[in-house]
Amino acid sequence: MSFFYKKGFTFFMKNKLASLIANSVAVCTKKGLLPDIRLPQIEIEVPANPDHGDYASNIAMVLASQARQNPRKIVQAIQENLDDSEGILEKTQIAGPGFLNFVVKDDLWRQVLRKVLDEKEKYGCLDIGGEKKVQVEFVSANPTGPLHIGHARGAVVGDVLSSLLTATGYRVSKEYYINDAGNQMNNLGKSVLYRYRELLGEKIEFPDNCYQGDYIKEIASDIIKREGRHYLAQNEEETVSYFNAVAGGVILEDIKKDLKDFGVTFDFYFSEKELYKDNGVSNLLDSLQKQGFIYSDGETLWFKTTAYGDEKDRVVIRKNGDPTYFAADIAYHQNKFARGFDILIDIWGADHHGYMPRLWAAIQALGHDKNDLKIILVQLVNLLRAGEPVAMSTRAGEFVTLREVLDEVGKDAARYNFLMRRSDSHLDFDLEVAKKQSNENPVFYVQYAHARICSIIRMAGERGMICPAFENTDPSLLVEPEERTLIKMLARYPEMLEGTARTLEIHRITFYLNELAGAFHSYYNRNKVVTDNAALSAARLVLIDAVRVVLGNALKILGVNAPEKM
RNA sequence: GCGCCCAUGGCUCAGCUGGAUAGAGCGCCAGACUACGAAUCUGGAUGUCGCAAGUUCGAAUCUUGCUGGGCGCACCA
Known part of the structure; x- marks a missing residue:
């Protein structure tokens, strides 16, 4: 057979x-x-x-x-x-x-164990992607301040989605888009300048649109240390532009470091400024205008997004001659396709959902299928501390940063908590609960199952019972109902990954893990693995080793550590 | 006013795209270590799946209409 x-x-x-x-x-x-x-x-x-x-x-x-x-x-x-x-x-x-x-027949089911142990960390890897090139763009926060907890959720979703798609046969590139051409960045430079002046003794009233976090003060103070006070006398526009560049660079490096410690890395950082090189944006608009997708009302240029189901047309060139964010975004997505990606995945905050129809219209005007761009909406995070809401305001500088969450609850608990809900539903993130090392905190439940198995295998080894190969055991000894349940669950793993990749609903992985860990704990409490019966012990060691492999594989996709001891 | 998303035990959420008796965790009650790790397990109580029609052998799931909530509706990004 x-x-x-x-x-x-x-x-x-x-x-x-x-x-x-x-x-x-x-x-x-x-x-x-x-x-x-x-x-x-x-x-x-x-x-x-x-x-x-x-x-x-x-x-x-x-x-x-x-x-x-x-x-x-x-x-x-x-x-x-x-x-x-x-x-x-x-x-x-x-x-x-x-x-x-x-x-x-049970015999057939038991062959799953052979497959798991033969393939080890490859078990569950699929080729449904057919080596298609996928680009996942996420985080993409403007470097105007440190990442906060809302960005963190998007970061995990994008990162895990990328790992999942890699495991299921896609060639994935992870990208961070830096919006560094608009006036938010200008405000950053201005904010630094205000702090700079303040630190040098001027009395300053901060306008509403300025960033007031302590990090701005630090950057201003660094500039003073390094370069002194001569910017007080210089042309403001030039100074703002220079401070912009300095602050943007410093903040972006901090962001990269925070993300790295959160287990999130990117293959590429793309600067919006690239799009404007060699008149890229206006050339693209010209060509779209020739094709009839763009028209002028005398003062402004409009994109005919209604042709593809948007509720109204959208401005691409303002009355004052400046291109809109949307104009750059059309160019950006054209650029992505031009780089050879078959599928684009954008991960956005859910408050941007109204922007979807116009971007879909744009890529269809560019000759692509609507399905070539998938947009995942990530809902906002409701940050709590012991049940009480934590106030958040970016401008006033009152927010909980990714760094603080990392320091307080750790990478594994933070990542796992963000993955326990569908990404498009609201998430309550309670710092106190995430810190607890108890069963209120499911990450430990799963990690404990893994550590427990490692511990049993270790202990068996100490008693001279090395975890055997499938061929050297008699799997027909695995007759307990809990054993059948576990084997069936292991068999389901690749299918679960396939469904997850197809729907991009990565929360399914955490639900699967909770179930598998639960089935194992339950088995453990009812059946002894290492007993005087050498043949039975061998068969059971093979079973729990296979569970260990699958727990490890799934945790790896989530970017959560699978500890051998806790 | 228009559009998108959501509504499932006391709370937080699943429900594999239409299946059989709707499931977990938390909380509550009662139990299990001289035992391979009790960060665990076993048992119990809690539901008109927001309301009302429709589609069919069959609906938490699909359609429509209400009600209630979130979010959008810029020549901001």
Whole structure:
């Protein structure tokens, strides 16, 4: 019997069972038990209740109206004519309104352990991406201040998504877009100048649009230390521009360092200024105007985004002649495609959702499919401390930075907490809870399962029982229901990754991990792994080693440490 | 006013894209270490899946309409 299944056990079994059913229906038709009908897509599902078998098919209910027969009668005919010549099934049963339930032989399930242990850290890696080039753009915060907790969530989502897509066969590039051409950056330079003057004795009223955090003061004070006070006498515009560059550079380096300590790295930092080189933006607009996507009302230039379903057209060149942010963004996305990416993924704060239609319109005008740009919205983080909201304001400089969160709760807990909800739903992040080393904090639950397994294997080794290879064990000794549950869960891992990659809903990984860790803890408390029975111990060591591998693989995608001791 | 998202036990959320008796964690109650790690486990109580229609063998899931909440609706980024 061949157990070659590239996309995982479940995928393999579903195909197998679907073809068994298709054959049986054909036989039934030939025998006159069923009328000559068009066979629909055969769905094989995994029942929520294990009493309903390992897999189930609703085929009889789907056929019922077409065949004008009672579903129970149809399913009986199908069951009786099922030809399991390979002997993969323990039994089949008919249940409910007409489900056909399949129980797969335990021997077959146990082969999953062989696969996990053969492939080790590669187990779960898929090739569904077909080496397509994907670019994930995320964080992209303007270097006007340190990253705060809201950025942190987007950072983890982008980072984990990138790891996931890499593991499932895409070629991924992670990019950070630096908005350094607009007037926010100008305000940064101005803010530094105000602090500079203040530090040198002037009395300053800070305008609303200036940044007032302490980091601005530090940068101003560094400039004074290094270069003195001569900027007081110089042309303000030049000084602001220079201070801009200095401050932007310093802050960007700090951001990079914070991200690195958070486990987030980028392949590329892209500066908005690049887009304006060689008149890039205006050349692009010219060419779009020739194609009829852009028109003038005499004073301003408009992009006809309504042609692609936006609610109104959008300005690209203002009355004063300056291009809008949108204009640069069109050029940026054209640039991305020009670099050869097949799929673009943008990760935005959910408050930007109104911006989606115009960007989709733009890429369609550029000749791409709407589906080539996927936009993931990340909802804001509700920061709490012991249940009480923490005030946040960027301008006033009152916010909790990524750095502070890292220092307070650590990388693993912070990352895991951000991954426990769908990214498009609000997230309460409680600093006190994230710090707790208790079961209120699921990251420890999962890490503990991993450490516990390592500990058992260590202890077995000390007693002279080295964790054996699958070939040297008798897996048929694994007969406990908890063992079957664990094996089935390991088998589901590649399929879970596939669904996660397809939907880009990375929270599914944390839910899977919680379940797997729970199944293991439960098993552990009921069954002793290392016993006097050498053969049984060997088989169980192989089982928990496979659990360890899968826990480790999934945690690796999340960028969370899988400790051997805690 | 228009558009997008959301509504599931007391709280925070899942629900594998239409399946069988809707699940976890926290909290509450009652139990389990002379034991491979108790950061764990076992059992119990809690639900008109916001409301109302529709689609079909079958709806938390799809359609429409309400109600209630979040967020957008710049020649800001």
